[in-house]
Amino acid sequence: MTSLAIRARWALVHEEGKARIVADRWIVVEGDKIAAITHQRPEGAAEVVDRPNLFVLPGLINLHNHVFTEALIRGRSEDLSKSLYETNLVYGLLMPFGQLAMQHLSGSECEVIAEFGLMQLMKSGVTTLMESFRAGLTGPFVAAATRAGLRFYAGPYLFSTPDLDIDPDGKTVYRGGGGNADTASLDEWRSLHREHDGAAGGRVRVTLSPHATDTCGPDLLRAVRGLANENGCLATIHVAQNREEVVKSRHLYQRSPTEYLEWVGFLGRDALLAHCCFSDDSDLDLVKRSDATVINCPRSFARGGVSAAFGRFHGHGLRTVVATDGYVPDIISELRTAGMVSKLAASDPGVATAPQLVDAVTSQAAAALRRDDLGCLAPGAKADLVAINLGGAHVTPVNDPRNALIWRAHASDVWATAVDGRLVVNDGRYLAGDEAAITTKAAAIFDKITRLGESSGILGRAK
Numbered sequence: 001m002t003s004l005a006i007r008a009r010w011a012l013v014h015e016e017g018k019a020r021i022v023a024d025r026w027i028v029v030e031g032d033k034i035a036a037i038t039h040q041r042p043e044g045a046a047e048v049v050d051r052p053n054l055f056v057l058p059g060l061i062n063l064h065n066h067v068f069t070e071a072l073i074r075g076r077s078e079d080l081s082k083s084l085y086e087t088n089l090v091y092g093l094l095m096p097f098g099q100l101a102m103q104h105l106s107g108s109e110c111e112v113i114a115e116f117g118l119m120q121l122m123k124s125g126v127t128t129l130m131e132s133f134r135a136g137l138t139g140p141f142v143a144a145a146t147r148a149g150l151r152f153y154a155g156p157y158l159f160s161t162p163d164l165d166i167d168p169d170g171k172t173v174y175r176g177g178g179g180n181a182d183t184a185s186l187d188e189w190r191s192l193h194r195e196h197d198g199a200a201g202g203r204v205r206v207t208l209s210p211h212a213t214d215t216c217g218p219d220l221l222r223a224v225r226g227l228a229n230e231n232g233c234l235a236t237i238h239v240a241q242n243r244e245e246v247v248k249s250r251h252l253y254q255r256s257p258t259e260y261l262e263w264v265g266f267l268g269r270d271a272l273l274a275h276c277c278f279s280d281d282s283d284l285d286l287v288k289r290s291d292a293t294v295i296n297c298p299r300s301f302a303r304g305g306v307s308a309a310f311g312r313f314h315g316h317g318l319r320t321v322v323a324t325d326g327y328v329p330d331i332i333s334e335l336r337t338a339g340m341v342s343k344l345a346a347s348d349p350g351v352a353t354a355p356q357l358v359d360a361v362t363s364q365a366a367a368a369l370r371r372d373d374l375g376c377l378a379p380g381a382k383a384d385l386v387a388i389n390l391g392g393a394h395v396t397p398v399n400d401p402r403n404a405l406i407w408r409a410h411a412s413d414v415w416a417t418a419v420d421g422r423l424v425v426n427d428g429r430y431l432a433g434d435e436a437a438i439t440t441k442a443a444a445i446f447d448k449i450t451r452l453g454e455s456s457g458i459l460g461r462a463k
């Protein structure tokens, strides 16, 4: 029985492992899987999306994001001076402000903020999200993702030194443990994994998310490697995201952040490394040998005047995916930035092409997740799909739909998305809730947390 049929003016299909564009097809879904890709409109489908000019492709997979801090620091992280940006943004503003919010918001308020962010990502075509957050937010995030119908890889943070801050000179202050494994936080992760992994019909998975190389000591990272092996789950971490992290790693371990990860045994096929902006070529060689994935989030770095070029990592032969990080929850404009930053960095218009960028958030991202049922449009694959309206004046004429999507389309062109064969966005609308009501509720919570940030002095330091 056909549960869903989508008319595709163009479709990005996968045949014998190769992606190619075909025209004028129907994508036929039965249950949670693609049953067929045909010329004929199927009879008796329970739901039909029948529009001209839809480009149907595998749902977009976004493997690094922080909904919570993204919303909290909107309008506060741009146009900072260089010195303030480098020293203050992550440790002086983002992390303490996020922690303050968590301490003062109820579980249901946290859930509103989670849904507010997930909704925006889904409206930009995201069907799978890996999201890292403070462990206390796991319940609200899993509840929001389950209601939204999103495929969700939850990454509750593990830290050796959770109470990061900056001193009056702008230097990072590491309080708490001296790099030892925090047994309580590992136990908490085990319990969250037991409770949530496999929930929502298997759409919710729990990953290991040690925060960063400068906040996680060797014992903790060795324990994480053990848990990844024991549970067969993925492990993701921030790596070389600023200069100070590299300096600290060399000082403490006489190794670069990547060498440090290799030394503790963290690197491997199941490791996803966010950023690597301040990694040198020998670090990238290490990543390549380990078959780990690099997660490239160019826009949050471009904001700070730092070039994080997709083309550099891709050109090095690394499995490279593109993700939104904690800045602007719109994967389509992130991909465009990835292309533009790469071309500028290489002074070469031929790098970071539209097909490579689409591949980064479909088949490459699915490979990073070790999921051969995701990231491809083919009979038997999971019916995680996005249908983008390429009929607008700003994209017409469409000579190649991937080119039109990457260089000209907007999130507002996303017409429908489906996860596990079920529509979660249709007519450009989020289906699990009322967008205006969610936004109004979230705005009131942001007002409350802004007042707390001002009275605590945290927000004053960002000026």
Ligand SMILES: [Zn+2]
Pocket (backbone or CB within 6 Å): 064, 065, 066, 238, 274, 325, 326
């Ligand atoms: Zn991040």
